[in-house]
Amino acid sequence: MAQQKSSKYTAFPPVGLTDRQWPNRVITQAPMWMSTDLRDGNQALFEPMNADKKMQMFQTLCAIGFKQIEVAFPSASETEFGFVRRLIEEQHIPADVTIEVLTQAREHLIRRTFESLKGAKQAIVHVYNATCPSFRDFVFGMSKAEVVKMAVDAVKLIKTLAEQMPETKITLEYSPELFTATELDFAKEVCDAVTAAWGATPDNKVILNLPTTVEIATPNIYADQIEWMHRNLARRDSVIISLHPHNDRGTAVAAAELALMAGAERVEGCLFGNGERTGNVDLVTLALNMHTQGVDPQLDFSDINAVARTYEHCTQLPIHPRHPYVGDLVFTAFSGSHQDAIKKGFAAQKADETWSVPYLPIDPADVGRSYDSVIRVNSQSGKGGIAYLMETEHGVLMPRRLQVEFSGVVQKHTDTHGGEVNADDLWRLFAGEYLDAETPVRYREHHLFEHGSQQGIRLTVDIGGTPHILSGEGNGPINAAMHALQGAGIEAQVRSYEERSMVPMGEDGNARAVAFIEMAANGRGERYGVGIDSNIVTASIKALISGVNRLGVNALDAAA
Structure with missing residues (x-):
């Protein structure tokens, strides 16, 4: 980094919470999960999903087990509005799934949002406005009182419109946008005003979503902020505290885990960490982290490859080969010493005992991955260059997963016959394995x-x-x-x-x-x-x- 003035950046101040409780807690149950994969702008994709891809993604999310899915920002475009109408009119929404729609705290946008929900059995209306000093002072030029009034007016309008749609059970969700950059006492003031305006009760709870709209501090600071709100909010028994961590500092998963220990009950995020800038919290990683700690995440990733392929097809975004739990190489060992340890671990592992295989924090079979790809040969192993020879000598540029699969075929051959495999031998192995089989x-x-x-x-x-x-x-x-x-x-x-x-x-x-x-x-x-x-x-x-x-x-x- 070039030399800069020491005053350009400064550490985020700690929360004055000297008796914090979250460091001594562990996560013992899954939170409420809410997917934002279908939000307006399709979470900043190069090529936005069309209606069919959005439907495929929605159905995949339902199959995984999400009970709350933010499907659109209906007032943002006709595409978003039309998708909500299609879900409702064609009856694609399972009875146990609640769709969520997002709107800014502006009257005409809220009214348009409610138009999209006509005929729905249940829905969450998620309204937000920015509350932090930089937005109050530089973006909107609003006082604290004006910010509170904006939120309360929006909630009162939502309540009125909800009463005019008795056939639809409306749940209110409110986000003080940029919560982590907002003074805690003011965040509490706005949130308390919202729950009062809604008339929140234990039977009619409000979701208070407290986002790291931009991640600006270490995860422990976020946990302190959540615990402070958890302990100080009015009508706490009538509130669901929700998290919406972003990954600007690369610590969204950690922030979510610590904040759940601090009293939150719900998490919003995306499959594989998709989203604007560096993305939202990765719900797959978060859920499978719980799985490795003996906590049932209540989400089904037993066929992680199928979920990954659907995600890549719908978003046109590749999943990194080192992505936790799902990357093509995360259960693969190229190192000889690692291979030896894994083989011995497999030999010692008993089916009815706690999982304890070296270098594998999770049993690959839990996510539908076979053991075939765990131990593989690459060029550093002395048997490599397979993909290079297939491309340069035979014109076959193999997909990455096929490279891994075919390397296993070559490995078996070299283990049996010894010696080196040249380009002609490689083609004979390839043809025999993939091209020449005629049975069944x-x-x-x-x-x-x-x-x-x-x-x-x-x-x-x-x-x-x-x-x-x-x-x-x-x-x-x-x-x-x-x-x-x-x-x-x-x-x-x-x-x-x-x-x-x-x-x-x-x-x-x-x-x-x-x-x-x-x-x-x-x-x-x-x-x-x-x-x-x-x-x-x-x-x-x-x-x-x-x-x-x-x-x-x-x-x-x-x-x-």
Whole structure:
């Protein structure tokens, strides 16, 4: 860092809480969870989700177990408004799920927000206004009294509009935006005024959301602030204290954990820490941290790969390979000493005993990850360069997860045969594993046809050596082919799909296409299938069948 004036930055002052209790507490139960993945602006994505992706994300969040989901900022755009209407009118909201909508404390925005909620059985209306000195003085030019009045007027309007919609159970959520930068006594004043205006009772609680809108201090300061509010708020038995930590300092997870110890009951955040700037608190990490401490998080991440692939598809954001619990490499050991310790730990681990395997803070099986990828070989292990040789010598640029998977195939070969593996040997191993297998299913040919808005396919294959003509329909050739195979009793799911051109050219001088399809089947983990052909659709169908063969899925009905 260049030399700067010492006065440019200063430490955030500590909270005068000399008898703090949170350091001696532990988290013993899961909080109320609220996902903000679908908020206005789709949490600052390069490419905002369209309606279909928003719906896919909403359904994924419901399947994980979220009971509160902030679905939109309805007054911000027609897209946001329309999505709320679609959820309600098409009855996509499960009975035990409450949608949440966000609005600023401005009359016309609040009224527009309520228009979006017509017909909903229940909803949380989340209203906010900034309360800290910099916003009062520089942004809005408002006094403390004016800030309080703005919040109270908004709450009174929400209460009036809620009474005009008796068919919808409305819960109020209020956020003093930039809470962590607001004087605690003033934050309490605003929050107490809000709960009084709403008429909060133990049977009609207000959610007070106390956000680290910008993370400006260490996590212990946030915990002190939360404990101070917890101990000093009026009508505490009529309030749910909610957290909304951001990750500007990289400590959002720690801040959330300490603040839960300090008395908070609810957490707002996103899958894998998505969000503006450095993101919101990562709810996956937070929940699985609880899991490793013996606390049931009440969220289902038993198939973390499926959640990750949906997230990447909907947000168009990659998950870092070192991301806690879900990154492609977080359960992988390349170091020989680590590999040795893990092998010995696995050998000693008993099924009915507390988990205690070196270098693995969680059993990968808990999140649906197989043990196949735990120990892998890279170039530093003396058997590397696999991905480099496949790309430079054979024109196949493999997806990262396929690189890890194929390295296991190479490792088995070298462990059995010894010696070095050259580029030609590598291609023979690759072809034998992914391209040449013809059992239980052998591809012969296919024909595509249009069936209304659907893509139809007639797929000719051998199953167990017997010819079959299978038919299917779907939203594209791969989906149609998968439905055709499922009709033959082949139960598998497509997890991800990639296609690329092969370089160098094929022997005839024309470029060929290579398709990679990651597939899964119950009880069989996940495997890649690979197909190569001059036609990309044919390559894709070959990859699909390659994946089926590598999974070893039985074609029960057809084979019978």
